[in-house]
Amino acid sequence: MPVYKAPLRDMKFLLNEVFDYPKHYASLACGENATPDIVDAILTECGKFCEEVVGPLNQVGDEEGCKFDNGEVTTPKGFKEAYNQFVMGGWQGLSAPEAFGGQGLPASMGLLKQEMMGTANWSFSMYPGLSLGAMNTIYLHGSEEQKQTYLVPLTEGTWGGTMCLTEPQCGTDLGQVKTKAEPQADGSYKITGTKIFISSGEHDLTENIVHIVLARLPDAPKGTRGISLFIVPKFLPDANGGVGERNGVSCGSLEKKMGIKASATCVMNFDDATGFLIGPENQGLECMFTFMNTARIGTSIQGVGAAELSYQGALEYAKDRRSMRALSGKKEPDQIADSLIHHADVRRMLLTQKAIAEGGRAMLYYAARLADHMVEGHEQGDTKKAESYDDKLGFLTPILKGFLTEMGFEAANHGAQVFGGHGYIREHGMEQIIRDTKIAVLYEGTTGIQALDLLGRKVLLMTQGGAVREFTLTVANFARKQLTNKRTRPFALELLKLTAQWNVLTVRLMLAARKDRDAISAAAYDFLMYSGYVTMAYMWARQASVAASSLASGEGSESEEFYNAKLATAEFYYERLLPRAQSHATSMLSPTSNLMQLDAEAMAFTS
Amino acid sequence: MPVYKAPLRDMKFLLNEVFDYPKHYASLACGENATPDIVDAILTECGKFCEEVVGPLNQVGDEEGCKFDNGEVTTPKGFKEAYNQFVMGGWQGLSAPEAFGGQGLPASMGLLKQEMMGTANWSFSMYPGLSLGAMNTIYLHGSEEQKQTYLVPLTEGTWGGTMCLTEPQCGTDLGQVKTKAEPQADGSYKITGTKIFISSGEHDLTENIVHIVLARLPDAPKGTRGISLFIVPKFLPDANGGVGERNGVSCGSLEKKMGIKASATCVMNFDDATGFLIGPENQGLECMFTFMNTARIGTSIQGVGAAELSYQGALEYAKDRRSMRALSGKKEPDQIADSLIHHADVRRMLLTQKAIAEGGRAMLYYAARLADHMVEGHEQGDTKKAESYDDKLGFLTPILKGFLTEMGFEAANHGAQVFGGHGYIREHGMEQIIRDTKIAVLYEGTTGIQALDLLGRKVLLMTQGGAVREFTLTVANFARKQLTNKRTRPFALELLKLTAQWNVLTVRLMLAARKDRDAISAAAYDFLMYSGYVTMAYMWARQASVAASSLASGEGSESEEFYNAKLATAEFYYERLLPRAQSHATSMLSPTSNLMQLDAEAMAFTS
Structure with missing residues (x-):
């Protein structure tokens, strides 16, 4: 069973050395309390809580699951006590506004907390995670009274929150929402309908649960423009x-799921329930999607967490389990066989996990800086600043959510594979990571939806390719500076080729889409994955650059092994994983006819 | 929930039109009863049994699982009755020798039966499947008395069989086997030890269970040369x-597993159990591995079955579920939204499943013809013929087992993805296919082991590249004939390029391995996947060629839609999936240093 150990060395490398968070925090209005000492203390404390309290509940949570009895939901043994400790520690309000009881630290600090907690035990982390969604919505769109009433106990964590969007007939296509809201004389509404897949819809962790619900007013316009919150x-x-x-x-029932069994996924019945309008009438979807970019970074954490936890488990097993001899000759001649870690093919799997975990983490922290600026712009009422950063983030979030969850799922599969047949057995905990992570590519917008959001909306419709041009300019500027450094030159050369290719692909798809609208949907998935591989390549070059400089300057002498490992992993990523980008490039340019020409009725012939 | 429907149209297309099984059977000594009418009747009857009896137990089997109580194992409700019907139908002995009560039909007929039963319900199919392994071993290495005693009831199916290889400390590395066999005065042996992961080790379906056990005689040589059967x-x-x-x-206990829950995976305790030597002393591993190629084709069926079943489920859902509008404009204007099948990205997933299911099936049937010849050579005592076909098969089996199970797992994941969030919910049955199929890349030799067997043993060590040269010659000869046909010319050109590239890659790896033995293990996985993509490309070209000829000759007018669908799927495969082969080609040639340079202790830094 993988035992979670907070990867503090890597986290601090990214925060302090690669992305210079100390300077970043110093520049933020809300960053005055986020001094290096405080950040360090919070990371240590949070890591300890996750290692000692949250992580040990991961497997028992899966075995036991949530129980449903007559409308009541009981979380697995130990969850309530752990959640109480979470509340006592003030963890829920870490990045929440001080005005409502939060600690007012930058948004990125909340993400670090979510990463550690989610890696240790994703199901557990979903309870506070869903509350954060409700908190954001109320903070942004609620009245002052609503904020005082709901935001304070939510920030404390004594109340929980949910987001009630999906209905049996629709998930992605929320224009089909049917839940009704009837206005009452006192200004409230009677809400009636059924919502499904509601995470944390009912449980025993908090005194109260605040549901944020999408519903239709009488005579509201059809489709997405007639939904209120x-x-x-x-x-x-x-x-x-x-x-x-x-x-x-x-709660009408709990869904039986493939994984995240300790997270209560509820069918929620609203039966003339009293509700209070939040935000303007018929603008519920817009309100729901404010700060969606920040929320989606939250979901992409699951991919990084899966890669990290599965890697920790697989690495330990690979050092411990002995099987066969290394092809290059006995490595442990006194033993009955060599450890798995001496086999090149096992290393291929481990390094794939490592490259995804650390490269993915870098993508998260890179984006989190942008989120901090976006939130600050919003706080300062500087719409232009807020929007500018939201746009940068908007380009990256579908890449993060889509690519990192797919890669996290792949990494989880490699982890089980390292265990051989034992990877399939529940007690080892490796197959649980696969089952738990599978949801990540499905919820909060499937990979296909992320891909359409990226290519169709963010790249083509909204910016006519500008989003790619802007981001690749940043990447290319960085790469050019690396050309003179012997250690990073190969990465820089490859990045320069890729940034050029990314723009060419974008233009070609733009032209193709003018003639054939299906071209966007046909190419979207490959474009998303391509974008992900290139973005991760940028992140590995950033890490390699810092490692190379530190080694060269001699400053890194204490961490020489760590920096060498970074350079070696970057090399692995560029030489063994990045080539996949090229197969996506080829596929995305292939004719749409190979997808569209076959009549639905000709897809199968049974006799 | 996917409801299995036997894909008889596609099966007959491959058997009758692509691979000319009628002629093939007519040429076999054991083929006189396998006339087209009989084959047709058997396929229809078997399909019906699988659709009506075996398939409906798939989901309940997963929900209920096997139960263990005080050494006894109970299979899920309905399994015993279905198994009795299986026995009554004489299905177990379909391809078994008539001398022991079988029907003596060609080996490939058994594979067709296994395919249908395994697709309908993999867990159920494992009980008779494991018996087949035991039957083969006894048939090939048992004494006449052993055959009479065990083979007759095994062929009837009233007794079951197992293969007891794995122990807690070893699976792949069977040289570490510790189970002991002490000779007794009466010529029998006392067997003592613990075996794990024993499929069908204990259950309530048969009167008796015949275990084939690997164990060591006293003073046997260490390692693999000291193991007897x-x-x-x-x-x-x-x-x-x-x-x-x-x-x-x-049986000491049942393993709790990710999937195949209706298959009893047992810890088996041998405690001075009476055993009988089969085959020569200390040659147990060789005996166990005779006919291993045929057995491994059996395992690769699981990949094809997963792709087929998941495709059937996803296709139905995609036609039924409505979400959003197609990007190219409303397709069903009277409905609230368009069906999923109108979205290009959904079609990408469905066509990937279809290409894998049908392309994989073609790979199976192609190999099954070779297996028939190999078995015939063996029956006729024509060692040269048997060995020649075993070599051809030996090259293909790691490709089939490794590549098709990996692709089947991918296909199962696409199937759940088409369902969106519903794919994660157990009642829809899509996530079960993922869980059930995951075992396929782990057991009977992991993908990594198949890859080493292919590149290290079959290609480099045994034939110095000859296996690739021989197979690609067949492919290239076929491709050249297709150059004059407008419809198949693009496939032929691509195949000619790929066959040349495959040989170049082989030579380059051979040279690299001379300098650096790790080069084999480092490249093996990518070489396996590359080989799989090219082999499947050959199969799609074969199918496209038949479809194009039939359409051109007018013979296919009744099946015009079917043939057009074959051509469209071939196009999809060549344009959207086959490009992946190139990323494997790049990765496999990358330096081994990117895998080997990192010290085991430098793979992670926790603080």
Whole structure:
């Protein structure tokens, strides 16, 4: 069973050496408390909590799952105690505004916390994770009264939150939402309908649960422009802000799922439940999607977490388990056989996991800086700044969400593979990571939806290729500076080729889409994966550059092995994984006819 | 939930039109009963049995799993009745020798049966599947008395069989086997040891279970050359060939697994159990591995089956579920949204599944013809013929087992992806296919082991590249004939390029391996996948060629849609999947240093 150990060395390398977070925090208005000492103390404390409290509940959570009995949901043994410790530690409000009881630290600090907690135990981390979604929505669109009533206990963590979007007939296509909201004389609404796949919809961790619900007002326009957003608490707040009368919302059942079994995935029935409008009428979807970019970085953490945890498990096993002899000759002649780690093919799998975990983490931290600036722009009422950073982030988030969750799933599979047949056995915990991670490519917008968002919306529709031009300019400027360094020159040359190719591909797809609208959907997945490989290549070059400089300057003498490992992993990534980008490049330019010409009825012939 | 429908149209296309099985069977000594009418009747009957009896138990088998109580194992509800029907139908002996009660039909007929049964319900199919392994071993290496005692009830199916290889400390590396065999005065042996991961080790389907066990004689040489093979029945046969005294072998527990939950995976304890030597002393591994090529084709079926079943489920859902509008404009204007099947990205996933299922099936049937010849050579005592076909098969089997199980797993993942979030929910049955199929890349030699067998043993060590030269010659000869046909010319050109490249890659790896033995293990996985993509490309060209001829000759007018679909799928395969071969070509030639340079201790730094 993989035992989570917070990868603090790597986290600090990225924060302090690659992305210079100390300077970044010093530049932020909300960063005055995020001094290097404080950040360090928080990381250490959070890592300890995740290693000692959250991680050990991962396997038992999977075995036991959530239990449903007559509308009540019980989380697995130990979850309530761990959650109470989480509340006592003030972890929920880490990046939340001080005005509502939070610690007011930068958004990126919250992401670091989410990463560690999610890697240690993704199911557990979903309870506070969903609350964050509700908190953001209320903070951005709620009235002052709504903020005081709901945001304070949510920030404390004594109340939980959910996002109620999906219905049986629709998930991606929210224009089909049917849940109704009837206005009442007192200004409230009666909400009626069924929502499915509601994470944390019902559980025993908090006093109250605040549902954010998409529903339709009477006579609202059809489709996406007729959806409004409502707060529907499980218990109506009483006059003192405490828990009052039970509301007409209840859990009908728990879904039986492939994984994340300790996360309660609920069918929620709203039966004349009292709800309160949040944000303007019929603009529910826009409100729901504000800060969506930040939320999606949160989901992409799952890919990095899966790669990290699975790598930790597989690496330990590969050092421990002995099988066969290395082809290049006995490595441990006194033993009955050599450890798995001496076999090149096993190393291929381990290094793939390592490259994904560390390269993916770099992508997260790179994006998190942008998120900090975006939030600051918003806080300062500087719309232009907020939008500018939201655009940069908007380009990266589908890449992060789509690519990192796919790669995390791949990494989880490699981890089980290193274990051989034992990888299939539940007690080793490796197959759980596969099952838990599979949801990541499906929820919060499937990979296909991320791909359409990237190519169709962010790249072609919104910026006519400008998003790619802007990002590749940054990458190419960095690469050019690396050309003179012997260690990083090969990476720089490859990056320069790729940035040029990325632009060419974009233009060719833009031209193709003018003649044939299916060209976008046909190419989107390959374009997303291509973009992911190149972005990760940029991240590995950034890491390699710092490692090379530190080694050259002699400053890195204490960490020589660490820096050499970074350079070796970068080499592995460029030589063994990055070539995949080229097969995506070829596929994305292939004719749409190979996808569209076959009639639906001619897809199968049974007799 | 995918409801299995036997893909008889596609099976008959491959058998009758692509690979001319009628002529093939007519040429075989054992083929006189395999007339087109009989083959047709058997396929229809078997399809019906799988659709109506075996398939409907797939989901309940997963939900219920096998139960263990005090040494006894109970299979899920309905399994015993279905198995009885299987026995009554004489299905177990379909390809078994008539001398022992079988029907004596060609080996390939058994494979067709296994394909249908395994696709409908892989877990169920494992019980008779493991028996086949035991039957083969006894048939090839048993004494006449052993054959009469064990082979007759095994062929009937009233007794079951297992293969007991793996122990806690070793799976791949069988040289580490510790189970002991002590010779007794009466010529039998006392077997003592623990075997794990024993499929069908204990269950309630048969009167008796015949274990084929790897164990060591006292003073046997260390390693793989000191292992012998024993028959250890659960109940010792009595004088009349019935079930006698209980033997000292028992099931200690069932493994909890990711999937194939209806297949009993047992820890088997041998405690002074009576065993009978089979084959020569200390040559157990060689005996076990005779006919291994045929057995491995059996395992590769799982990849094709997963692709087929998942495709059937996903295709139906894609036609049924409505979400969003096609980018090229409304396709079903009267409906609230268009069906999923109108979205190019969904078609990409469906066509990937289709290309894998049908291309993989073609690979199976291509190899099965070789297996028929190999078995015939063996039956006729024509060692040269048997060996010649075993060599051809030996080159293909790691490709089939390694590549098709990896691709089947990919296809199963696409199937869940088409369902979006619903793909993660157990009741839809799509995630079960992922869990069930994951074992296929792990057991019977992991993908990494198949890759080493292919590149290290079959290609470099045994034939110095000759195996690739021989196979690519066949492919190139076929391709050259297709150059004059407008419809198949693009495939032929690509195949000619690839066959040349495959040889170049082989030579380059051979040279690299002379200097650096790690080069083989480092390149093996990419070489395997490359070989798989090219072999599947050959199969798609074969299918396209038949489809194009039939359309051109007008003979195919009744099946015009079917043939056009074949050509369209071939196009999809060549344009969207085959480019991946190039990224494997690049990776396999990259330096071994990117895998080997990192010290094991420098693979992770926790602080």
